[in-house]
Amino acid sequence: MEFDLRDLPTRATLQELSRKIPELDVSSVETALLFMRVATNVFHHIHDNLARFGISQGKFNLLMIFYKESDRSFLPSELAEKAGITRATVTGLLDGLEREGLVERKSHPKDRRMIMTRMTQKGIERMQAVLPDHFLLISRLMQGLTEEDRRMLISYIERIDAEIPKAEGQQ
Amino acid sequence: MEFDLRDLPTRATLQELSRKIPELDVSSVETALLFMRVATNVFHHIHDNLARFGISQGKFNLLMIFYKESDRSFLPSELAEKAGITRATVTGLLDGLEREGLVERKSHPKDRRMIMTRMTQKGIERMQAVLPDHFLLISRLMQGLTEEDRRMLISYIERIDAEIPKAEGQQ
């Protein structure tokens, strides 16, 4: 079963490699490759949906951080850390969000190196327009799975994540 | 269990939304978000490893297509279709790969609009250096799962993929 002609060369390559490398398990690699392919499809799907609202994935991630605590301000460096991107990237995303009037920058009263960023009313309204649609689309991805299936899936995914060495020295 | 303070605001947002939108299932969204978070970690992990060999993910994908049938040539448009990226992006990636001497471009003998691209010996050798390490790293991601676990995981992932509407009109 699963006789995909297009992928047969990969399987042949894998099987040849696995003869030389005993630790390499062909079915593990194939599972991981499927995982990655579907993840890519999911990201594209979500990207396309957010694009209908004129929001990129990167901007959405920042807006979500703001929205969760829309009454308070965030330092750019704090946003970078929460979103898992660099401060330089945050600068660029904030430029775009500020240009659209979704967030605003104010200088910090005490420490003049810092900038306080805050979501505007327009930003809140934009998120209120996007979120129902966005989460509904995400929710529907799982509609082929039962509650029990999802519990199992979470367990498998967490075990995969546990194998990824977490970079401690992240400067 | 799973009492992550940082994510509580998301859960609160989700629960509020789910009251207004009956079709929205909170646990489905949370499962999908975990799936995406781990997928991102996996991609970063693989990226970091390929970077040690001076190869980006995009270039690796093209090289893998070449390597699977290293005796034949490919049209750039064919590479784009197989890799799931645009022709414009292929142009850029081929520029880099050609600059490094890993692939070569030749004009098509019959149709002068077309370009035949082919992997060089140096390209083959580079892939032979990268592949064992690369696939071993991918294989290890699954070492917390049994054969049976992986079968189940594949089934779940395929059911998620089945919910993604495939864009027919991809011009």
Next chain:
DNA sequence: TCTATGTAGTTAGCCACCTAACTATTGTGC
């Protein structure tokens, strides 16, 4: 106190993706 070190944000420049528009060439229909 003043120098050195550290910190926050930005800038510059690279990469890989995109869309839209352009060039060159081939194929088609009157």
Next chain:
DNA sequence: GCACAATAGTTAGGTGGCTAACTACATAGA
């Protein structure tokens, strides 16, 4: 046979990610 449409690849310009270097400011130590 020639104008027009279709096709292949590239170019131009935008975005979001990165690292490295820079500016401005704050802080700690001799």
